[in-house]
Amino acid sequence: MRIIVLAKQVPETTEVTVDPETGTLRREGVPAIVNPFDTYAIEEGVRIKERLGGEVTVVSMGPPQAEAVLREAISVGADKGVLVTDRAFAGSDTWATSCVLAAACRTLGFDIIIAGKQAIDGDTAQVGPGVAMHLGIPQVTYVRRIDQIDGEHAVVERLLEDGYEVVETPIPALFTVVKEVNEPRLPSLRGKMAARKAEIRRLTADDIGVDSKRVGLEGSPTRVMKVFSPPKRSGGEKWEGLEPSEAAQKLVCTLRDSQVI
Amino acid sequence: MARLVILGDKCIGCGQCIDVCPFGVLKMGDDNIPEVPEDCRFCNVCVEACPVDAIVIEGAEEQPEKDLGAYRGVWVFGEQRHHKIQPVVRELIGKGRELADKRDTYLGVVVLGHNIEEEVKGLAHYGVDKVFYADDKALEDYRAEPYSRICSRLVREYKPEIVLAGATTTGRSFLSRVAVDVYAGLTADCTGLDISEEGLLLQTRPAFGGNIMATIITPNHRPQMSTVRHKVMKEAERGEEKPIEIIRVEIGEEDVVSRTTIIEFVEEIEETVNLTEADIIVSGGRGLGDPENFSYIRDLAKALGGAVGSSRAAVDAGWIPYSHQVGQTGKTVQPKLYVACGISGAVQHLVGMGSSKTIVAINKDPAAPIFDVADIGIVGDLFQVIPAVIRELETRK
Numbered sequence: 001m002r003i004i005v006l007a008k009q010v011p012e013t014t015e016v017t018v019d020p021e022t023g024t025l026r027r028e029g030v031p032a033i034v035n036p037f038d039t040y041a042i043e044e045g046v047r048i049k050e051r052l053g054g055e056v057t058v059v060s061m062g063p064p065q066a067e068a069v070l071r072e073a074i075s076v077g078a079d080k081g082v083l084v085t086d087r088a089f090a091g092s093d094t095w096a097t098s099c100v101l102a103a104a105c106r107t108l109g110f111d112i113i114i115a116g117k118q119a120i121d122g123d124t125a126q127v128g129p130g131v132a133m134h135l136g137i138p139q140v141t142y143v144r145r146i147d148q149i150d151g152e153h154a155v156v157e158r159l160l161e162d163g164y165e166v167v168e169t170p171i172p173a174l175f176t177v178v179k180e181v182n183e184p185r186l187p188s189l190r191g192k193m194a195a196r197k198a199e200i201r202r203l204t205a206d207d208i209g210v211d212s213k214r215v216g217l218e219g220s221p222t223r224v225m226k227v228f229s230p231p232k233r234s235g236g237e238k239w240e241g242l243e244p245s246e247a248a249q250k251l252v253c254t255l256r257d258s259q260v261i
Numbered sequence: 262m263a264r265l266v267i268l269g270d271k272c273i274g275c276g277q278c279i280d281v282c283p284f285g286v287l288k289m290g291d292d293n294i295p296e297v298p299e300d301c302r303f304c305n306v307c308v309e310a311c312p313v314d315a316i317v318i319e320g321a322e323e324q325p326e327k328d329l330g331a332y333r334g335v336w337v338f339g340e341q342r343h344h345k346i347q348p349v350v351r352e353l354i355g356k357g358r359e360l361a362d363k364r365d366t367y368l369g370v371v372v373l374g375h376n377i378e379e380e381v382k383g384l385a386h387y388g389v390d391k392v393f394y395a396d397d398k399a400l401e402d403y404r405a406e407p408y409s410r411i412c413s414r415l416v417r418e419y420k421p422e423i424v425l426a427g428a429t430t431t432g433r434s435f436l437s438r439v440a441v442d443v444y445a446g447l448t449a450d451c452t453g454l455d456i457s458e459e460g461l462l463l464q465t466r467p468a469f470g471g472n473i474m475a476t477i478i479t480p481n482h483r484p485q486m487s488t489v490r491h492k493v494m495k496e497a498e499r500g501e502e503k504p505i506e507i508i509r510v511e512i513g514e515e516d517v518v519s520r521t522t523i524i525e526f527v528e529e530i531e532e533t534v535n536l537t538e539a540d541i542i543v544s545g546g547r548g549l550g551d552p553e554n555f556s557y558i559r560d561l562a563k564a565l566g567g568a569v570g571s572s573r574a575a576v577d578a579g580w581i582p583y584s585h586q587v588g589q590t591g592k593t594v595q596p597k598l599y600v601a602c603g604i605s606g607a608v609q610h611l612v613g614m615g616s617s618k619t620i621v622a623i624n625k626d627p628a629a630p631i632f633d634v635a636d637i638g639i640v641g642d643l644f645q646v647i648p649a650v651i652r653e654l655e656t657r658k
């Protein structure tokens with residue numbers, strides 16, 4: 001089984017804070033991490049390989065430093081890392097990103113592709129389905145369990161708002177996974193060694209044969225017009241030392257008065 | 262290739278661009294002119310901040326490939342599940358009506374489903390002008406391929422200017438395919454929508470865990486498409502029935518081909534309300550100490566008519582299924598009232614519920630960070646406070 005996992009390097013967004021005075025983002029020292037949802041995608045890829053044999057190739061599109069994501073993936077069992085990197089990709093929105101990743105997958109060859117549900121920087125959940133569409137393959141999003149999988153087809157559970165559905169799909173297919181799908185392992189010593197030594201293959205726009213008009217800022221239908229800080233939320237009242245019944249009465253009154261309930 | 266260009270003859274070396282760069286990639290060069298960064302994200306912040314207009318983004322002024330003026334009408338995806346048009350659709354109709362009026366055009370709703378004539382006709386009460394109704398057994402349940410194929414076809418045929426869908430599992434999954442197919446821009450999980458004089462949809466959404474807000478536009482492509490967060494836009498209210506035009510979409514066999522098949526659907530909601538649709542959410546965390554104690558949360562949720570949420574700690578401990586998790590690796594919710602019980606308020610939790618309208622926290626640790634965002638914070642033991650609140654709610658109905 002040729003398994004491709006799509007993984008993105010993101011800033012640890014919870015450590016990105018807004019400077020109250022200037023209203024700008026404070027990013028000093030904010031670590032770059034593997035997008036949390038993608039850690040589940042990597043683990044799932046490795047588990048499928050362990051069951052069926054084959055190879056897990058992790059693909060990331062980004063600047064040279066995104067290589068760290070690939071090494072981290074290798075440390076937990078992925079076989080290869082491929083960095084898709086080119087100045088021409090700068091400014092890509094989800095349309096252009098999925099175009100690039102799809103072209104990279106086509107170049108590498110695959111049976112299945114696994115992506116995370118969404119990336120925590122953009123939170124769009126659009127790249128996975130976008131890649132599937134560009135490739136013309138079926139997709140199953142929000143996968144919380146892969147029940148059966150072989151070279152021909154897979155049966156998976158897809159998490160919805162009010163339950164889950166059991167979906168069967170032929171292979172090749174693309175899956176996006178949620179946290180519930182597994183518990184990622186920690187890197188082994190051997191994994192860490194392999195990660196250090198691994199050769200990370202790089203692919204450019206020419207290597208994957210994308211039309212330069214379809215990638216980067218130029219190929220992106222959307223544009224960021226402006227970026228601003230949200231109004232900061234501050235705590236309101238804090239009631240200490242009240243008897244539970246007193247607190248309860250006050251709470252219900254306040255909520256009713258302000259028509260919250 | 263797009264480039265950020267700093268015009269050396271205009272730049273005064275004030276460094277404001279460096280200060281405002283949200284990604285920290287601008288650096289001052291030796292000649293006191295900022296260096297052009299390699300990994301610029303083209304977010305436009307420095308361009309706006311430069312006091313002397315010395316920064317421009319080049320190489321992105323491509324000509325529209327389409328005749329933008331040919332696109333008219335505001336569309337809402339009328340998501341149905343189990344033969345019911347979903348509540349989020351009324352929120353989209355409310356917003357869609359406003360946008361359509363501003364653009365002096367019609368408001369259309371696209372419904373894909375089976376045997377839901379009554380639901381479709383009911384839209385006449387909400388200020389909708391047209392419904393595009395595709396009725397076929399194969400459209401009863403959402404499947405990515407038929408849904409996106411039909412929607413793309415309709416977009417090509419009728420050329421709407423704007424397409425809105427709820428940021429639900431369905432909306433996000435198939436609209437991404439449509440956007441790729443018709444080469445349109447798609448902005449996810451919008452919390453604000455407005456329209457400029459020239460007809461540009463101004464799509465505002467949180468990013469970076471809600472630390473920044475971004476306004477996104479689609480200058481040269483149509484339609485302009487967004488998925489919209491639940492509970493943010495005001496619902497259209499039911500009013501007088503007005504005539505609507507129902508356009509029946511012909512469905513052929515090739516339209517509904519799907520390589521994926523749904524074997525079964527298993528309903529899995531504890532209470533009757535689902536988390537993302539709920540106006541009120543009561544969440545429990547590690548402070549409950551025990552899976553059985555989730556009954557406190559359920560009881561309070563029931564008394565308030567809300568849904569049950571949880572922190573990741575409670576999910577990881579196996580006390581409640583993942584589908585209830587709120588936060589960075591769970592769901593993002595924005596109810597009118599969020600009650601956090603025994604939850605410390607770790608940033609990863611806060612990013613999932615921090616924009617709720619009213620937040621109430623019950624926690625025995627006065628230093629818990631949840632109190633920094635709570636409108637009402639009760640420092641106390643949840644095992645005593647929750648039953649007291651339930652009693653209070655019941656005695657004063």
Ligand SMILES: Cc1cc2nc3c(=O)[nH]c(=O)nc-3n(C[C@H](O)[C@H](O)[C@H](O)COP(=O)(O)OP(=O)(O)OC[C@H]3O[C@@H](n4cnc5c(N)ncnc54)[C@H](O)[C@@H]3O)c2cc1C
Nearest residue numbers: 546547548572573574588589590591603604605610625643
């Ligand atoms: C990549 C990543 C993603 C994450 N994603 C999420 C996410 O999506 N959602 C999420 O919630 N977390 C997430 N987390 C975890 C997060 O960092 C916290 O660990 C988690 O939110 C803590 O849950 P808690 O508040 O229930 O538990 P704790 O932090 O242990 O807090 C329990 C609270 O209960 C209070 N308490 C105890 N007993 C009582 C009582 N009798 N009465 C009243 N109060 C009481 C305590 O004072 C304490 O404040 C993520 C972490 C990482 C690293």
Ligand SMILES: Nc1ncnc2c1ncn2[C@@H]1O[C@H](COP(=O)(O)O)[C@@H](O)[C@H]1O
Nearest residue numbers: 006007061115116118119124125126127
């Ligand atoms: N630049 C990228 N490189 C590799 N994978 C990506 C990239 N961007 C997005 N993805 C994949 O697509 C998923 C959804 O991302 P998004 O649509 O940005 O929320 C992520 O979890 C990744 O699996």
